[in-house]
Amino acid sequence: MQILEGLKRKSILFSWWQWHFSFMPKRLLEIWKNFLKFGLYYFSVPLLLTTFFSHFHRYKWEYPTRGFDLGKILETAFSNLISRIMGMIFRFPLIIVGTLFEIFLIFTGVLVIIFWIFLPLFLILAFFYGFSLLF
Amino acid sequence: MAFRFYFNLEEAPIFEALSWENAPGFKFAPILKKVFLIFFLLFFFIFLFGFFSQRIDFFPVKLDQKLNQKLLGSSIIFLSFGVLFWTQEAFFCYLKDPKVKVELKKVIANPEKYNLAEFLDFESAKTVFFAEKFAKTKRIPLNSSVLFYSLLTLNPKVNFIFYRCLLDLRIIKKKLEDYFKICKKNTKEESFETFENSILEALKIAEEKGHKKIEIGDLFLSLAKHDLVFKKILIEADLKIEDMESLTWWLESLEKEEEKRKKWWEWENLAKIGSIGKDFAAGYTITLDKYSIDLTKEVMKMGYPEIIGHQKEIEAMERILARKEACNDPLIVGEAGSGRRSMILALAKKSIFGESLPEVNYKRIVQLNLPALLAQLESLEVVESTLERIFREVILAGNVILVIDELHNFVGGGKMARAGTIDISGILTPYISSPHFQVIGITTYEGLHRNIEQNPSLLSFFEKIEVSEISRQETLKLLERLALKLEQRYQKLISFPALRDIIKYCERYITATPFPEKALDLLEEIMVHLAQSREKILLPKHVAKIVSEKIQVPVGEVEKTEKEVLLNLENLLHQRVVDQDEALKEVSAALRRARTQVTIRRGPIGCFLFLGPTGVGKTETAKALAEFYFGSENRMIRLDMSEFQNVEDIPRLIGSPGEEGLLTTPVRENPFSLILLDEFEKAHPNILNLFLQVFDEGHLTDGLGRKVDFKNTIIIATSNAGYQMIFKAAKENKDWTTTREQLINFLVENGIFRPELLNRFDAVVLYKPLTKENLLSIAELLLKKIQKQLKEKQIDFIIEDPLKEKIVELAYRPEFGARQMQRVIQDKIGNALAEAILREEIKRGDRIGIDHETFRVVKKGSF
Numbered sequence: 001m002q003i004l005e006g007l008k009r010k011s012i013l014f015s016w017w018q019w020h021f022s023f024m025p026k027r028l029l030e031i032w033k034n035f036l037k038f039g040l041y042y043f044s045v046p047l048l049l050t051t052f053f054s055h056f057h058r059y060k061w062e063y064p065t066r067g068f069d070l071g072k073i074l075e076t077a078f079s080n081l082i083s084r085i086m087g088m089i090f091r092f093p094l095i096i097v098g099t100l101f102e103i104f105l106i107f108t109g110v111l112v113i114i115f116w117i118f119l120p121l122f123l124i125l126a127f128f129y130g131f132s133l134l135f
Numbered sequence: 136m137a138f139r140f141y142f143n144l145e146e147a148p149i150f151e152a153l154s155w156e157n158a159p160g161f162k163f164a165p166i167l168k169k170v171f172l173i174f175f176l177l178f179f180f181i182f183l184f185g186f187f188s189q190r191i192d193f194f195p196v197k198l199d200q201k202l203n204q205k206l207l208g209s210s211i212i213f214l215s216f217g218v219l220f221w222t223q224e225a226f227f228c229y230l231k232d233p234k235v236k237v238e239l240k241k242v243i244a245n246p247e248k249y250n251l252a253e254f255l256d257f258e259s260a261k262t263v264f265f266a267e268k269f270a271k272t273k274r275i276p277l278n279s280s281v282l283f284y285s286l287l288t289l290n291p292k293v294n295f296i297f298y299r300c301l302l303d304l305r306i307i308k309k310k311l312e313d314y315f316k317i318c319k320k321n322t323k324e325e326s327f328e329t330f331e332n333s334i335l336e337a338l339k340i341a342e343e344k345g346h347k348k349i350e351i352g353d354l355f356l357s358l359a360k361h362d363l364v365f366k367k368i369l370i371e372a373d374l375k376i377e378d379m380e381s382l383t384w385w386l387e388s389l390e391k392e393e394e395k396r397k398k399w400w401e402w403e404n405l406a407k408i409g410s411i412g413k414d415f416a417a418g419y420t421i422t423l424d425k426y427s428i429d430l431t432k433e434v435m436k437m438g439y440p441e442i443i444g445h446q447k448e449i450e451a452m453e454r455i456l457a458r459k460e461a462c463n464d465p466l467i468v469g470e471a472g473s474g475r476r477s478m479i480l481a482l483a484k485k486s487i488f489g490e491s492l493p494e495v496n497y498k499r500i501v502q503l504n505l506p507a508l509l510a511q512l513e514s515l516e517v518v519e520s521t522l523e524r525i526f527r528e529v530i531l532a533g534n535v536i537l538v539i540d541e542l543h544n545f546v547g548g549g550k551m552a553r554a555g556t557i558d559i560s561g562i563l564t565p566y567i568s569s570p571h572f573q574v575i576g577i578t579t580y581e582g583l584h585r586n587i588e589q590n591p592s593l594l595s596f597f598e599k600i601e602v603s604e605i606s607r608q609e610t611l612k613l614l615e616r617l618a619l620k621l622e623q624r625y626q627k628l629i630s631f632p633a634l635r636d637i638i639k640y641c642e643r644y645i646t647a648t649p650f651p652e653k654a655l656d657l658l659e660e661i662m663v664h665l666a667q668s669r670e671k672i673l674l675p676k677h678v679a680k681i682v683s684e685k686i687q688v689p690v691g692e693v694e695k696t697e698k699e700v701l702l703n704l705e706n707l708l709h710q711r712v713v714d715q716d717e718a719l720k721e722v723s724a725a726l727r728r729a730r731t732q733v734t735i736r737r738g739p740i741g742c743f744l745f746l747g748p749t750g751v752g753k754t755e756t757a758k759a760l761a762e763f764y765f766g767s768e769n770r771m772i773r774l775d776m777s778e779f780q781n782v783e784d785i786p787r788l789i790g791s792p793g794e795e796g797l798l799t800t801p802v803r804e805n806p807f808s809l810i811l812l813d814e815f816e817k818a819h820p821n822i823l824n825l826f827l828q829v830f831d832e833g834h835l836t837d838g839l840g841r842k843v844d845f846k847n848t849i850i851i852a853t854s855n856a857g858y859q860m861i862f863k864a865a866k867e868n869k870d871w872t873t874t875r876e877q878l879i880n881f882l883v884e885n886g887i888f889r890p891e892l893l894n895r896f897d898a899v900v901l902y903k904p905l906t907k908e909n910l911l912s913i914a915e916l917l918l919k920k921i922q923k924q925l926k927e928k929q930i931d932f933i934i935e936d937p938l939k940e941k942i943v944e945l946a947y948r949p950e951f952g953a954r955q956m957q958r959v960i961q962d963k964i965g966n967a968l969a970e971a972i973l974r975e976e977i978k979r980g981d982r983i984g985i986d987h988e989t990f991r992v993v994k995k996g997s998f
Binding site for chain 2: 011012015016019020023024031034035037038041042043044045047048051054057058059087090091094098119123126127129130131132133134
């Protein structure tokens with residue numbers, strides 16, 4: 001009976017080891033990936049980057065198709081340029097915020113995983129520190 | 136070689152979790168976690184108070200620094216314990232779900248190679264473990280019933296299933312306990328076989344459902360199939376395996392949904408928050424927003440409902456939309472109520488999560504609200520210019536998929552001149568030819584044929600997706616979803632048998648509308664009725680009552696009065712039809728079979744061919760049947776088939792765009808009818824061929840592509856072809872069975888009816904010519920009708936035998952049957968009575984007779 005109990009304890013310790021140092025870090029990585037994906041999705045960073053030079057809300061002016069009117073062409077080109085600059089101005093802050101958010105998530109993720117790996121140690125230290133404060 | 140069942144729970148990895156489950160560290164971890172975290176918050180809050188009170192003078196009470204230090208120490212210890220138990224809890228969840236390396240498919244192929252206990256999930260393993268212990272303690276062999284008892288004891292969630300079926304768990308457990316007293320006598324091997332079978336079946340069920348291990352629902356279903364006690368309980372409660380499957384799906388889907396909802400860190404839940412930058416790359420749609428419904432937002436509001444049914448059609452829609460050519464616009468064709476709009480909502484959901492194709496992902500699905508646009512704008516010119524603006528906005532926005540519901544109402548093919556309508560095809564065509572303009576049209580078959588097909592150039596830009604109604608099982612799933620909402624709204628319980636019966640009756644009796652709408656609407660309607668009553672639970676009897684009221688045909692358990700009608704149908708028919716015993720017997724028997732559902736047939740309730748001379752009671756039988764079976768003579772659809780002698784008459788019969796079918800439309804509108812096809816032999820052979828499908832399958836596709844259901848009709852075709860043979864047989868007093876065979880041969884040989892048509896009738900019934908005795912009875916029946924009418928005028932008409940005999944003498948012409956008699960009675964009796972009433976020779980309170988020689992009214996006193 002004692003042997004069986006011993007085996008059981010050994011097995012549970014091994015399971016715990018596997019869970020804490022293999023299963024959970026993998027799971028945390030998956031969650032981290034979800035958050036990173038969400039950050040990009042929420043601020044639409046890839047889309048804003050690919051359309052960075054596009055017109056502001058697709059406001060664009062058509063070039064004259066008949067005849068040659070330099071004034072009209074320049075006017076249209078200028079209007080389109082302004083629309084594109086406006087688009088850039090509006091997209092830029094969101095790209096920056098999105099990128100900062102991603103950087104924050106990267107650091108947070110690394111910290112969380114490190115914290116998790118050292119959690120048993122932290123718990124022991126916290127326990128002793130707490131007791132040292134008590135007595 | 137005999138099959139070796141290898142099942143050892145103690146050797147399975149899941150046993151580790153089972154043996155640790157009751158260890159205090161795991162057992163109390165969830166509670167201790169909460170307790171310690173609460174203590175931590177409490178102590179930490181007091182510590183913070185002390186901390187700030189020492190530094191800020193404002194606080195009236197100040198805590199001692201040493202005490203504060205101890206408070207901090209305590210809160211750190213509580214926090215560490217809280218986190219410790221939290222990790223314990225999480226670790227135990229991991230222990231409960233050991234990885235399975237082998238696929239269930241392989242295990243099913245060679246079960247003897249594996250320890251089957253390895254493929255149980257924690258709950259199932261716990262159930263088996265308890266069952267083994269229970270069997271040992273009670274000294275009974277381990278069998279499926281013990282497993283069932285264990286499942287009921289350890290898994291309170293299955294109570295959901297029994298509760299929905301209105302079964303009491305305590306009574307079931309009592310039945311099992313009683314059974315255990317008897318089963319002690321059974322041999323161990325015999326009993327264990329039921330246990331083996333249950334585990335093997337559970338494996339198969341789990342594999343079919345795509346589970347990695349046997350879950351509690353799989354075990355439950357396998358027991359429903361293999362355990363004798365469970366099977367008996369189901370039979371007693373009028374429940375089937377399919378019902379258990381549906382209920383298990385219901386329970387599992389609710390659990391799955393709850394589980395998913397809790398995991399807020401999963402991508403699906405995070406994506407629900409939405410995004411803020413997607414619109415930056417899209418153009419503004421100010422006019423469109425004003426006259427549209429944003430289905431993407433609607434899906435978000437609805438909480439991203441689960442997609443049930445039409446998966447293939449949705450995928451086809453995505454593929455068409457993803458094309459980079461002009462023909463990238465799907466046209467959804469289906470009956471209203473078949474779930475066409477739900478398909479669009481499903482597309483919107485996939486688009487939100489980016490689960491569709493790149494050309495569809497993250498786009499707005501917007502439904503153009505044309506009726507609102509037409510109602511709000513004053514002139515047609517303004518409407519047209521607004522539509523132009525809207526379509527331009529759709530192209531410029533670049534992220535809009537436009538939906539036009541009931542497209543046929545707005546694409547007229549030049550035939551639209553009604554107020555409140557507009558033909559948008561002219562405005563739509565230039566835009567729709569652009570691959571950047573994605574539009575989904577929704578229409579019906581009728582609308583497609585009648586309007587859209589009249590505009591081939593517009594139609595060429597669309598690709599049709601035909602939507603059929605969803606299956607019974609899928610509809611039941613939708614009903615289960617709706618039931619939860621309605622229960623909350625009306626505060627009443629909806630039993631599962633009631634839901635099941637809704638599906639059953641809808642399929643059988645409500646044929647004009649497709650699934651799922653007819654079932655969902657019926658449930659809502661029944662709940663409104665139930666809300667007006669004091670009853671707390673929706674039962675099958677409530678469903679039967681409402682359905683009976685709706686269709687005016689009794690459904691559900693056969694009522695006592697209806698039973699009497701069915702059992703005495705021959706006698707009832709004899710009240711109106713004289714003689715013709717064989718014919719009435721055949722018809723009555725067919726109806727009894729149909730009502731008690733003894734035979735499963737695909738065709739109508741009954742199809743009969745009545746052969747015989749004119750005026751012998753063929754039509755009268757049909758009328759009597761309509762009255763007794765469907766409740767009124769008005770339930771008879773009568774068609775003179777001599778009007779359909781050419782192929783060109785087919786559209787008149789089954790309808791065409793712009794023309795209602797003389798047969799199909801009344802049947803669609805009133806599916807519970809008797810169809811009388813007079814002079815059937817005179818119809819064109821191609822028209823007769825149409826009936827082959829009706830007699831065989833019970834449905835016909837009308838000229839507009841709609842399926843018309845004939846399952847609830849009785850079809851009677853009459854013909855007097857070969858009546859001379861009947862006369863001859865009657866004269867020579869021949870055997871009627873032989874005569875019938877000879878007549879059928881005659882009909883086939885002379886090409887009047889093809890053998891495949893005759894074979895499809897339930898019975899070919901011969902009507903004999905009427906004898907003088909029959910005519911005497913008919914005379915009495917007809918005179919009694921007059922007597923009844925005179926009674927309403929308070930005049931007593933005495934029918935004497937000489938009068939009857941005189942009428943028969945005057946009317947007896949075998950080739951005309953009883954029809955001549957009606958004329959004689961009308962001429963001689965009817966006229967005499969009418970004149971006497973007008974001349975005031977007879978008045979109220981008089982007792983009269985008719986002289987059989989002169990046909991004059993004779994007063995016989997008063998009453």
